[in-house]
Amino acid sequence: MSSQEQSDPKATGWSRRNFLATSVVSTMSLSLLERADAQTPAAPAKIDPNAPVIVRLRVNGREHRVPLDTRTSLLDALREHLALTGTKKGCDHGQCGACTVLMNGKRVLSCLTLAVVAQGPDITTIEGLAGPDGTLHPMQQAFIDHDAFQCGYCTPGQIMSAVACVKEGHAETDADIREYMSGNLCRCAAYPNIVDAVKQAKPLMKEA
Numbered sequence: 085m086s087s088q089e090q091s092d093p094k095a096t097g098w099s100r101r102n103f104l105a106t107s108v109v110s111t112m113s114l115s116l117l118e119r120a121d122a123q124t125p126a127a128p129a130k131i132d133p134n135a136p137v138i139v140r141l142r143v144n145g146r147e148h149r150v151p152l153d154t155r156t157s158l159l160d161a162l163r164e165h166l167a168l169t170g171t172k173k174g175c176d177h178g179q180c181g182a183c184t185v186l187m188n189g190k191r192v193l194s195c196l197t198l199a200v201v202a203q204g205p206d207i208t209t210i211e212g213l214a215g216p217d218g219t220l221h222p223m224q225q226a227f228i229d230h231d232a233f234q235c236g237y238c239t240p241g242q243i244m245s246a247v248a249c250v251k252e253g254h255a256e257t258d259a260d261i262r263e264y265m266s267g268n269l270c271r272c273a274a275y276p277n278i279v280d281a282v283k284q285a286k287p288l289m290k291e292a
């Protein structure tokens with residue numbers, strides 16, 4: 085291309101009109117890019133899965149507000165955060181019954197229950213069974229009367245389960261009691277005495 089062709093707009097195909105059109109398109113592109121940038125939602129704030137949440141638990145008639153990791157079991161909340169160590173951790177896998185507590189009167193394995201889903205119902209632990217004056221619940225007294233324990237580790241869970249067993253109407257016969265208490269294991273094998281204790285407590289619970 086000669087120097088004359090370079091300076092001749094007709095020869096190069098370049099013109100003032102072309103220049104203006106290109107400038108306008110560039111400016112529009114830039115402004116569209118800026119607008120798209122402004123509309124892009126901000127990245128969501130990072131959520132820390134370990135951040136505690138306030139969990140409200142009503143245990144033995146008392147309200148508690150406890151900051152807990154959402155993965156905390158009801159068992160750990162009771163033992164580690166509310167100092168209610170009567171409820172025992174045996175297997176921590178739902179196999180032994182040592183961690184049994186009552187929720188609205190129904191037995192649950194607190195090792196398999198998340199504390200966050202235990203908000204609302206009345207939770208009763210072994211510490212909440214005796215009367216305000218310290219009088220033992222008929223089931224507690226019956227376990228003592230019948231020597232229904234040796235080491236005692238399974239006993240709080242056995243007693244909570246036995247209370248529910250009677251209330252459910254599953255304590256009519258020895259076989260019934262054995263069947264409906266079968267989720268509570270006792271390594272000391274106090275089973276015959278536990279059956280006797282449940283039979284003693286049953287009529288007394290009805291009177292109470």
Ligand code: FES
Nearest residue numbers: 174175176181195
């Ligand atoms: S500790 Fe919950 S069932 Fe064993």
Ligand code: FES
Nearest residue numbers: 234236270271272
């Ligand atoms: S009394 Fe020892 S495990 Fe039951």
